[in-house]
Amino acid sequence: MAKIQSVEPNVAELANGWLKSYGLPYKLEQESLNSEIDKALNDYHSKSGGKGGNRPDAKLLLQNKQLSYFPILIEYKGYKGKLEKLNSDGQVDNLTTKNEPNLKNIKDYAVNGAVHYANAILHHTSYTDIIAIGVTGYKDSSGDLQHEIGVYFVSKDNLGAGQKVGEYTDFSFLSGEHFDDFIEQVKSLSLSDEELDKLKSQREKEIDVSLRNLNHDIYQNEKGLGENDRVYLVASSIIATLGVPNKVAPLEKSDLKSSTEEGNRDGDIVIRKIEAFLKNKNIPQDKKDLIIRTLSNTLLTENINKVMDGESQLKRVFTKIIDDLGIYYKIGLTTDFTGKLFNEMYGWLGFSQDKLNDVVLTPSYIATMLTKLARVNKNSYVWDFATGSAGLLVAAMNEMLNDAKNTITSPDELALKEAKIKAEQLLGLEMLSSVYMLAILNMILMGDGSSNILNEDSLTFDGKYGFGETDKHFPADAFILNPPYSADGNGMNFVEKALNMMHKGYASIIIQNSAGSGRATTINQRILKNHTLIASIKMPIDIFIGKSSVQTYIYVFRVNDSHQKDEMVKFIDFSNDGYTRTNRKKASNNLKDTDRAKERYQEVVDLVRFGSSKLSILTKDEYHESTIDPNNGADWNQSIPIDTKPTLDNFKRTVSNYLAWEVSQLLKQKGDASGK
Template sequence: MAQSIEPNIADLANGWLKSYKLDYKLEQESLNSEIDKALSDYFTKNGGTGANRPDAKLLLQDKNLDYYPILIEYKGYKGKLEKLDANKQVENKTAKNEPHFKNINSFAVNGAVHYANALLHHTSYTDIIAIGMTGYKDENNGKIHHQIGVYYVSKSNFGVGQKVGDFSDFSFLKKENFDAFIKQVKTLSLSQEELDQLKEQREKEIDISLVKLNNDIYQKEKGLGENDRVYLVAASIIATLGIPGKVTPLEKSDLKSSIEEGNTDGEIIVRKIKAFLSEKKLPEEKKELIIRTLQNTLLTENINKVENGESQLKRVFTKIVDDLGIYYKIGLTTDFTGKLFNEMYGWLGFTQDKLNDVVLTPSYVATLLVKLARVNKDSFVWDFATGSAGLLVAAMNEMLNDAKNTITSPEELSQKEIHIKAEQLLGLELLSSVYMLAILNMILMGDGSSNILNKDSLSDFDGKYGFGKTDATFPADAFVLNPPYSASGNGMNFVERALSMMNKGYAAIIIQNSAGSGKAKEYNKRILEKHTLIASIKMPIDIFIGKSSVQTNVYVFKVNEKHHKDEMVKFIDFSNDGYTRTNRKKASNNLKDTDKAKERYEEVVNLVRFGKSKLNIFTCKEYYEGVIDPQNGADWNFNPTIDTKPTLEDFKKTVSDYLAWEVSTILKQRGDSGK
């Protein structure tokens, strides 16, 4: 086995850094307390906790005065620069989505990217340069050959890292070259497809982390009810978000587990949350409600009681920050609290509980509803049973993407993004623990939380903004909904109410399909007097697997145009949506695209909008257009009637099949006799 020449590689590289007069620190030395602490808090290359020590580290500033931590890892063997996966990404995760310690340990770039993730996870730095370098000695002449890998690890690539370019030394770090290097870094952009792929990868990791966190708290922390757990997660996340330059994020070390009045861990977290919410300029009554709700859990005696020098609250806070910190720091636009919520309630064994009625919509279904409701950057979207705000998050993402793709002025785009979040989304949620999640979700998503109201949408809501323009009516033109199915008419009461408050636009709802076959007759008839049913889509039976196994349908409406009896409704059987779902507790991924799922979802949207010219994957067996009787209210579901009367076409086909068979038989006989 060749001997490692790591000392020679380190000597060579550190010599360059010295010659560029850069203030670099070696592994034992301190760069700054924030970075040092992050490295020691993060799990090590072997899976334990303790010292993560890059071989060299620097903190450089570009002309805009932005700081970039540079983390460097040396190895001394040929071929030990980097280990990439099939997608050419740094392979620091195993197929099971666990840290790939062998790669992190053995390859220079993988080690450096691992350290960079520690900084993303535990510091305020969002752009980090990870450098790996290795080399070997030429057996013939003793000359050292080296290789360098330079990767940009940031919030924008979800911490996975992107290769910057090819470099033969470190002179790109020299003061006079650094701005040009950062310019090169800034032009690295990922395609939408790559971003989606990374996002998917990260979302799977979130699922795994949430399961782990939940099991931990559930098994080891006694005396916490379900709501307490929800509130603790919400409180911990809000306290650690921070606002640059205004509110410093709460650190684990800030909690001293003291019994001194005014300084218990709970009181410290409450103070931080107050500072955060004040800075966010939330309306006073909303702020009061959030603080009151969270305080009830945070200030209880038991959770602040100190045993072995630590309170239960500090322990739980530490777990939450360690397991989830990176996901909300890197700003994944996923329905984060929705996943959390499903995880929290999913395995508590509520079968008869009313909470079981809160079934959250999977994010890909949420996106489908948003597209069917034709949401764009100028839409005003509302949801009358918000849950964890997953549908509003999906709507917000759709609106922001549309804005990005159509507005070319950066100034105008940033104004539009603010407007979308502050004024173009509105949600109502009655259950206060769920309401809390919706608020948290929208705060994490960059604050569309201003118009999420803790009100009963059926009796207590007058159609006006909840905040800001409280005298103005919310001009809704897109309605999305997954109602509680125990509500009147399976939840069609929400639909009637919302549509009656709209002047124009579209609505897409997912609901138990008995709503369309008799359970909600009276509501449906009244709805059709004012609005048009455009489409009825039968969804896969197992879409809410593990939560409930009801058959659901998506109904799409055009608002404020009465349904005529000759109106063609598009009926789609979407039982096969291309996904295979499993409900295994330990599975790393319970949703697999096994049959063109993404394309199928796109096709459904196109079929509803443009009709049968868009049939491609689906066939006439799964799509037909037909009329319904507006006076019936129970004929809304897919029901392909098979016409048994033969047509002339059928006759011609039968005759031609028969003749073809005759001819082939004759030819075959001839062939045989000619032997």
């Protein structure tokens, strides 16, 4: 059978003819559009998987009436059925099951290739809204050219996944007469919360893959870098490339010249960029000094700035970091980004198990659950006494900002509230300096709630703001915590300290189970004299798989209300949370929702708040209410009671089974007798 001939030249002639007829300033494959876009296409991985060589068949840069620029990238194909390849969720299918680029789809389908190019622009330029267009065609039985067009909007708002704009038969929507209306249509596109959650989940899985690859590359190929150096290099690179609009330009790879001139080495350039960024972010001077001092210890060392083959190690590592990770913080992904980074980086280190337990961070879905159990909203004042990479505070900040967006209709009022949340309503304490740096970076990346992240010992903390009104106590009414389990009472000493500094509100903590069954008896007795335990939740034993295998519980408290002996505590066995976990290093996804996990987590939050009326997925065997002895302190992990008293149905069933057995025996005996 003869191979079908591609009609791509005919498709290109048709489509380029439209562009020409509308007087549009389009550029063809080999032509330059502008240096920023050209460089982005060259830096991004190609359709074949290597570096560079991304050349859209046509490209434009158009302005709408608001004078905003929109890059437009067009890819042509010449076969029937090669317009677009979508996944089961209706999204452009540019990822494999391992969350790596699906090079075959990107290469073979017009829309998929155009969306790939658009992500290069999103990753490596300041443009956040891009139009990706795919066109394919074929000759019908009469020899006439038939064509199809796919038009997608690729944006920071849809996390680079792309959304279909509409149906088009030509390019007239790009003409001067119709372009403004087209952009209005584009701007009206929106994703449902469910669609956005799916995309976020997908992007988070990609982050895991990118972080693993990056860390493996640095670990294997970059000698002389200790664990802290690797963490600080990532922190430095990201801060230096964030920039401040109209004030501080993001650091570009080309800005690092690998010079040996004193004061102009690559490390000096990165430090100056970080100083400029911190100055424009109004970060307290003592915190700025600490950040610069800490990062300088890595960035200004002789080895990392030594030039070999025309390039410093710092420039080489900086390039790897920006190429692998840039897209994720440029699209504003609200995830515990550095928490993932921290877990991945430290996953390579030879910590002892005890030390490892003290640096294990809370998975983001657990962090979100803790914030909901502590009833966090836009008016909450949230603190964390062992903040790690600030994952819990990131989750709290997201919860607060979402509540503000959903309840405040005035844009001016909303902007003021968002600024107040970030600057005044979050406080975190972290004693380990390397982890503290991650917490600051995380809060900067997530919208700069880093003002009151303090490098202090929680047990000697005086409860006052670290920035702003430093003589004023932080009015905490929500406490969330995953403490170091090696601390006194598995970390219950942190809980006692924080709760006793609060006047009202709620607290939720995730902690080793022994804290509630004898390891912290005296501390727990003291806590219950002033505060109420309202729920005890047994968590799956494998939530920290690969990091720690301890059984954990979540305890929820009502603050400043002493526990009464008749107080009913909600005991929930959440061993089955709907997730299946693995610990395979090469697995594309070690966490899979196999049984309505998100719905289960919400149900637990509702059960703690409203009681048994919210039982739906969970059963009566997984939820019960009972009392504890406030003077005991070791009875917080009660099991669901098993009813062993037989019912009438049990009796009837037993009698029925016995009679059936008797009859079968009689029949058997009769059969045996007749056979003799």
